[in-house]
Amino acid sequence: MTSSIFDHTGPHPEPSTLVAFAENHLDRQSEHRADDCLEVAFKTEGVHAYAFSSGGIIVKHDEQVVDPLFAPYELAGLDPVLDDSILLGFDRNGAPHMAVPVQIAPENLPEPFKVATVRSLYQQRMVPDSLLGEVAQASSLLSWNAANRFCGKCGAPTIAKGGGYRRICSACDHQMFPRTDPVVIMLTIDLERDLCLLGRGAHFPEGMYSCLAGFLEPGETVENAVRRETLEESGIRVGRVRYHASQPWPMPHTLMIGCFAEAQSREITRDAQELEDCRWFTRAETAEMLERATGVGTDGTLTVSPPKGAIAHRLMRDWLEWGN
Amino acid sequence: MTSSIFDHTGPHPEPSTLVAFAENHLDRQSEHRADDCLEVAFKTEGVHAYAFSSGGIIVKHDEQVVDPLFAPYELAGLDPVLDDSILLGFDRNGAPHMAVPVQIAPENLPEPFKVATVRSLYQQRMVPDSLLGEVAQASSLLSWNAANRFCGKCGAPTIAKGGGYRRICSACDHQMFPRTDPVVIMLTIDLERDLCLLGRGAHFPEGMYSCLAGFLEPGETVENAVRRETLEESGIRVGRVRYHASQPWPMPHTLMIGCFAEAQSREITRDAQELEDCRWFTRAETAEMLERATGVGTDGTLTVSPPKGAIAHRLMRDWLEWGN
Numbered sequence: 001m002t003s004s005i006f007d008h009t010g011p012h013p014e015p016s017t018l019v020a021f022a023e024n025h026l027d028r029q030s031e032h033r034a035d036d037c038l039e040v041a042f043k044t045e046g047v048h049a050y051a052f053s054s055g056g057i058i059v060k061h062d063e064q065v066v067d068p069l070f071a072p073y074e075l076a077g078l079d080p081v082l083d084d085s086i087l088l089g090f091d092r093n094g095a096p097h098m099a100v101p102v103q104i105a106p107e108n109l110p111e112p113f114k115v116a117t118v119r120s121l122y123q124q125r126m127v128p129d130s131l132l133g134e135v136a137q138a139s140s141l142l143s144w145n146a147a148n149r150f151c152g153k154c155g156a157p158t159i160a161k162g163g164g165y166r167r168i169c170s171a172c173d174h175q176m177f178p179r180t181d182p183v184v185i186m187l188t189i190d191l192e193r194d195l196c197l198l199g200r201g202a203h204f205p206e207g208m209y210s211c212l213a214g215f216l217e218p219g220e221t222v223e224n225a226v227r228r229e230t231l232e233e234s235g236i237r238v239g240r241v242r243y244h245a246s247q248p249w250p251m252p253h254t255l256m257i258g259c260f261a262e263a264q265s266r267e268i269t270r271d272a273q274e275l276e277d278c279r280w281f282t283r284a285e286t287a288e289m290l291e292r293a294t295g296v297g298t299d300g301t302l303t304v305s306p307p308k309g310a311i312a313h314r315l316m317r318d319w320l321e322w323g324n
Numbered sequence: 325m326t327s328s329i330f331d332h333t334g335p336h337p338e339p340s341t342l343v344a345f346a347e348n349h350l351d352r353q354s355e356h357r358a359d360d361c362l363e364v365a366f367k368t369e370g371v372h373a374y375a376f377s378s379g380g381i382i383v384k385h386d387e388q389v390v391d392p393l394f395a396p397y398e399l400a401g402l403d404p405v406l407d408d409s410i411l412l413g414f415d416r417n418g419a420p421h422m423a424v425p426v427q428i429a430p431e432n433l434p435e436p437f438k439v440a441t442v443r444s445l446y447q448q449r450m451v452p453d454s455l456l457g458e459v460a461q462a463s464s465l466l467s468w469n470a471a472n473r474f475c476g477k478c479g480a481p482t483i484a485k486g487g488g489y490r491r492i493c494s495a496c497d498h499q500m501f502p503r504t505d506p507v508v509i510m511l512t513i514d515l516e517r518d519l520c521l522l523g524r525g526a527h528f529p530e531g532m533y534s535c536l537a538g539f540l541e542p543g544e545t546v547e548n549a550v551r552r553e554t555l556e557e558s559g560i561r562v563g564r565v566r567y568h569a570s571q572p573w574p575m576p577h578t579l580m581i582g583c584f585a586e587a588q589s590r591e592i593t594r595d596a597q598e599l600e601d602c603r604w605f606t607r608a609e610t611a612e613m614l615e616r617a618t619g620v621g622t623d624g625t626l627t628v629s630p631p632k633g634a635i636a637h638r639l640m641r642d643w644l645e646w647g648n
Contacts (some may be wrong), residue, residue, distance in 0.1 A: 004333060004647060005584050005646055006564040006566055006584065006586050009333075013564065014547055016546065016548075017545075021543070024548070028541065030541060031556070031597075031598075134543070136542075137543025138543075140543055150476055151474060153470070153473060155473075155479045155481070156479070177505075178541065179505065180505065180540055180542050181501075181503065181504065182504055189329065191330075217354060218460075218465055218468065218504050218574075218577045219345070219348055219457060219574070220572055221341075221570045223338055224340075224348070228352070232355070240330040240337065240338070242329060242330055245545075246546040246547070248542065250542075255506050255540060260330065274355075322328065
């Protein structure tokens, strides 16, 4: 039956819709932009902007509400660099949403403005999901533009075009497009013993264990990258690999590709450069870790999963929920 | 049942193994490389190299055999730039495989050397699959290194490290890693009418139609990129999306992410900037196009699919074979 191509067997029809940073309703129109699109956008009725300083994203923090999207009059007081702005796209009403670097020092920010990290907005679930997706897009594009001010081929200054969706060299005409780095992240499962493999990096919060992950290298399929990374970091050989979900991850501009991986060996040989610990967890232990991540956390003596919204959290939970 | 996570429902357990450039048995060890790894590799017994000139990859063309992998004495006559070489990894015997830019002009190449494009090696199936994967890796890494000779942050020259798997700025210490650009490529299917959606770009060979495709943008999931690209290029709205296979594509350093997409509308509105034509095809028409692609080709009056080994070919064939 043809329709079976789209039949899903897991607990959710599209798990990629259940991770942080995934929702974004802007119409980007990134390939059909005039040279003056920034200038026009800033003059369009309803234009709003995200403001980023060197310390992070600036938000208005009023009582229980955190608002990251500013009208032009609010932006004006933050010393914006309009020439380095990005046109993210247009909302349902046709109003442009922008990303704007600002130069104001954090200590000079008037009330109720504060600086936050993109990571904290997601961890503390402080802004609506649809705005969080725009924040991810904004942060990724500002990072990429800032890292490509000069041409990699000849060293001359580059010029932003298409509202920050392209850069062109002022000397050799070399064109550059925003980069997105694919990372494979996998929950490796021992089917026979009904265990999953998790590790922790030295920089993780206390007690946290997560899925293994690593950058896909040039010349690799997704499935082979999952096998190589799992073998390198844990010594575990992987057989079958199943794609599960993807997630935009704006630190700085990554595409997380989440997979389940079938373990073909049991003995862990940890890469000490990458991981502080790596071990097998039962379903019961995994369920407790997920529960702690949505609750009050731990004192560091108990294990905990990454927070809800992280694709690793999704992989762990969906392993438990599979078939239920 | 836990094991159902890895049960496959399509015609192949891992379709990513059936596309060109996917096979590669080198042990890259890309994260554990000493500063002198290039120098050591060139002195290691059994070292072999791929040679790339500005016109393409150099091969030895003897009667029916095409050999792209050279011993040091063969490389020496081609005016190699050893400092810009890449350590790809190590074969089963521990012999290093390298990628080396060479400066010899094509017209000065002695017999039996010839210049070929990476694309022609794949289209004409001239080298074994496992070497083709190494050629893809080599070509991607040489392209990336050549495009990052200067720092994007400050414009100063960069220095290759780790055998070409990293570059560092000589002035500001900014580190750069090889980039791989995710592209979504999708066969969009009208389940009710049992048709698939194909288009042709103006640069395609005569008569060829293929899956729609486009770069994933920062801040997108794979599934949302499939929906956006399909809508932009064809005007067709997509509902469910199913990941099928991935492929490394070395022009210059892309990861093709192949999906099936479920059409939710029928009326095509073609993006004339991207596509010369776009239309629905029956199963019978699709089967004929695939047949022609593996045979003698067409005179341009008949439609043809991309060649075997292309992920678009795989998506078309696996749609037809699904459930058989």
